Amino acid sequence: MKKIDAPNTKAYRLVYPKLVVLVSCIDPTSGKPNIITVAWAVPLSINPPMVGILIAPRRYSHEIISKAREFVVNIPTIEILDKTIKCGKVSGRRHDKFSEFGLTSKPAKVVKAPIIEECVAHLECKLTDQITTGDHTLFVGEVVAVYANEGVFDGEFMNVKKSRQIYQVGGDSFTTLSGELYKQET
């Protein structure tokens, strides 16, 4: 098969589609909550449980998470695609994304940042490290509480038929999984 070169600056697009998450946080000074849409989120460790999110330094959420040292990774589904995209188009510096986009903030179990009720799963995180990676910052979070809507997580797997998570293909293109599972017999 002939291999076609792609520009190096488009390398990240070859590891798409990526699961889209909504990260909620709260400004410790003003007490104002915020939401940022993030496609660059990644598990970093099983035990201790750790996840990473990558945020560009100019984002308001970058400032908040650096100060508050905690955040929540919320998993949205296709039913709230429109709100999920909107949270990724405007800045919390000038907008209240919870009220403007009709998303509900609910108290988290451990951290001060609220969870987003309309999402189906939530990972509350305390910041343990902050690493500059080129033009983004990797925020390393230790997961301190994790829970999901009934029927969405069976203790082992996310139910991809029940909750259709959003995957970004690139730019303004999104997809979901069909729910078909391919299992290797052992």
Ligand SMILES: Cc1cc2nc3c(=O)[nH]c(=O)nc-3n(C[C@H](O)[C@H](O)[C@H](O)COP(=O)(O)O)c2cc1C
């Ligand atoms: C689908 C989607 C995925 C995004 N993924 C990221 C990401 O991984 N990292 C990032 O820094 N910005 C990402 N963005 C852009 C931010 O969500 C956007 O700049 C947002 O308005 C920042 O809000 P804030 O200034 O309130 O923090 C994404 C936007 C969209 C629509």
